[in-house]
Amino acid sequence: MPNQPQPRPHGVGVRGVNLSRSSVLFEGPFGRIFRALPPADYGDNDDESETALRALADVMTADPDPVRDGPDAEEGGIPAAYTYLGQFIDHDLTFDPASSLQRQNDPDALVDYRTPRFDLDCVYGRGPDDQPYLYDNGLKFNLGLRQLTGAASNPNATDLPRSRNGRAIIGDPRNDENVIISQLQGLFFRFHNALATPGRSFGEVQRQVRYHYQWIVLNDFLPTIVSKDVLADIVPHISKGTDVLSDPPVLDYYKVRNEAYMPLEFSAAAYRFGHSMVRPGYRLSETIGPLPIFAAQPNAGLTGFHAFPANWAIDWRRFVDLAPLEPGDEHNAADPGNKNRLQLAYRIDTSIVNPLGSLPSSIAVSPANLAARNLLRGWRMRLPSGQAIARAMGLPPMQDKDIKIGKFTGDAADIRFTIDQVAGGAFKGGCPLWAYILAETVEESVVVKTTKGNRSIKTRKLGPVGGRIVAETIVGIILADSSSFLAQDPLWTPWRHAPSGTPKEFHLRDLVSKAL
Numbered sequence: 001m002p003n004q005p006q007p008r009p010h011g012v013g014v015r016g017v018n019l020s021r022s023s024v025l026f027e028g029p030f031g032r033i034f035r036a037l038p039p040a041d042y043g044d045n046d047d048e049s050e051t052a053l054r055a056l057a058d059v060m061t062a063d064p065d066p067v068r069d070g071p072d073a074e075e076g077g078i079p080a081a082y083t084y085l086g087q088f089i090d091h092d093l094t095f096d097p098a099s100s101l102q103r104q105n106d107p108d109a110l111v112d113y114r115t116p117r118f119d120l121d122c123v124y125g126r127g128p129d130d131q132p133y134l135y136d137n138g139l140k141f142n143l144g145l146r147q148l149t150g151a152a153s154n155p156n157a158t159d160l161p162r163s164r165n166g167r168a169i170i171g172d173p174r175n176d177e178n179v180i181i182s183q184l185q186g187l188f189f190r191f192h193n194a195l196a197t198p199g200r201s202f203g204e205v206q207r208q209v210r211y212h213y214q215w216i217v218l219n220d221f222l223p224t225i226v227s228k229d230v231l232a233d234i235v236p237h238i239s240k241g242t243d244v245l246s247d248p249p250v251l252d253y254y255k256v257r258n259e260a261y262m263p264l265e266f267s268a269a270a271y272r273f274g275h276s277m278v279r280p281g282y283r284l285s286e287t288i289g290p291l292p293i294f295a296a297q298p299n300a301g302l303t304g305f306h307a308f309p310a311n312w313a314i315d316w317r318r319f320v321d322l323a324p325l326e327p328g329d330e331h332n333a334a335d336p337g338n339k340n341r342l343q344l345a346y347r348i349d350t351s352i353v354n355p356l357g358s359l360p361s362s363i364a365v366s367p368a369n370l371a372a373r374n375l376l377r378g379w380r381m382r383l384p385s386g387q388a389i390a391r392a393m394g395l396p397p398m399q400d401k402d403i404k405i406g407k408f409t410g411d412a413a414d415i416r417f418t419i420d421q422v423a424g425g426a427f428k429g430g431c432p433l434w435a436y437i438l439a440e441t442v443e444e445s446v447v448v449k450t451t452k453g454n455r456s457i458k459t460r461k462l463g464p465v466g467g468r469i470v471a472e473t474i475v476g477i478i479l480a481d482s483s484s485f486l487a488q489d490p491l492w493t494p495w496r497h498a499p500s501g502t503p504k505e506f507h508l509r510d511l512v513s514k515a516l
């Protein structure tokens with residue numbers, strides 16, 4: 001449509017992110033964990049560094065892969081919904097509540113209106129008083145009138161409410177960037193509505209929803225993506241099965257001075273690990289898919305920002321472990337086409353799928369390669385190398401020969417290079433932080449319940465440097481938030497829990513099933 005304002009895609013246009021490389025002091029709304037470390041450079045001048053980083057991006061971009069059902073050597077044991085929960089969390093943390101007028105007046109975010117908090121402001125927007133159109137009678141969310149069909153296990157699915165031009169009317173437009181995060185946003189609305197029983201106030205329900213979400217971030221999301229050993233040092237109560245008062249979190253590097261902040265090491269590098277989990281495409285339900293993440297024709301792929309076909313309701317059993325999954329082997333008589341299979345995220349490794357190497361123009365232009373955007377962003381933000389951060393943490397840095405670039409499938413043929421072989425040796429001894437944290441991932445076995453019994457799947461999780469940056473930042477932000485459950489009611493447990501308060505499990509799948 002002509003003259004339509006473009007939606008603000010995930011990650012693009014976050015104010016303050018285009019800071020000048022010339023000033024080492026200026027951070028805008030961001031902060032740094034390792035302020036004193038020198039920035040990494042990859043050549044004698046800026047042109048050489050840029051050329052080297054683009055060359056690294058090229059070898060981190062996989063060759064085109066077929067979009068298919070069935071087992072895949074690149075997948076680990078993490079259900080695919082966690083990829084989009086990860087993206088959703090990024091949006092929550094980087095939500096910018098400034099109005100468009102304030103943004104125009106302050107494009108570099110010299111004034112920071114953002115709150116790095118797990119407060120679901122990407123769902124609640126500015127609340128029922130300021131944005132009454134998001135709500136139905138001030139207590140529940142407006143769910144949208146367009147019924148979504150196609151998934152028998154999700155009969156109440158509706159599309160997000162949309163304006164006449166197809167744009168979702170939601171707190172954070174980025175949560176309509178693709179069909180999966182769009183329907184995940186819808187699940188958060190439905191989870192809120194399910195807790196909004198008569199007699200409860202909006203504030204009380206909102207607090208309960210936030211507590212459940214924070215619980216999942218801490219007790220489910222972090223253990224899913226960060227290796228056990230790293231997490232045990234930072235949040236010992238999770239691995240010991242005790243409580244947060246008996247075994248409080250230990251943060252060695254993320255220190256809050258006045259207010260919680262968003263570290264550049266997190267937003268410009270470590271938390272971008274999720275880009276390597278994205279699959280080339282997904283099946284939405286038994287009848288729809290697999291569809292590629294991007295497609296040239298409208299409604300041939302999963303790109304969002306518009307009303308997609310009404311029969312595209314997601315069958316969440318294909319994204320999260322709601323039920324024992326079909327094992328997805330080649331000879332599964334119960335599901336010969338592997339259409340009922342739980343889709344698993346791609347391994348966290350130094351490879352992103354080919355479609356992310358040429359993002360559609362609705363998401364980003366020049367460079368259109370997401371790996372190049374990440375690497376250039378980290379360099380422009382003057383991030384130190386992965387090795388420099390490892391040394392600052394008192395860890396032995398990885399050797400060049402161990403920093404492998406490619407798919408970590410276990411097949412040597414899938415490794416393309418070691419880092420010192422890329423760009424004429426520009427990265428010898430100094431690997432960009434994003435690539436480093438992907439290369440240092442640790443293999444763990446994840447047990448997945450299947451209809452044929454338990455199956456153990458080798459899975460890559462964030463290691464000593466990346467895991468620590470991600471976990472300390474997330475835990476530090478929750479601890480610093482005076483309205484979080486850790487600050488207000490540290491022994492709080494979710495709704496399913498026995499009145500005795502016995503700690504029990506509450507995972508993403510429980511939130512999904514309550515919302516359904």
Ligand code: HEM
Binds near residue numbers: 010083266364
């Ligand atoms: C199909 C899925 C995704 C696409 C197309 C996508 C695309 C992008 C793009 C274009 C950027 C801006 C890059 C730049 O110019 O610096 C970005 C930034 C970012 N992405 Fe993603 N992304 C996806 C999924 C994810 C996931 C799953 C995660 C984490 C689990 C993630 C974390 C981030 C972070 C932390 C940033 C930088 C912070 C920000 O500005 O929001 N992304 N992404």
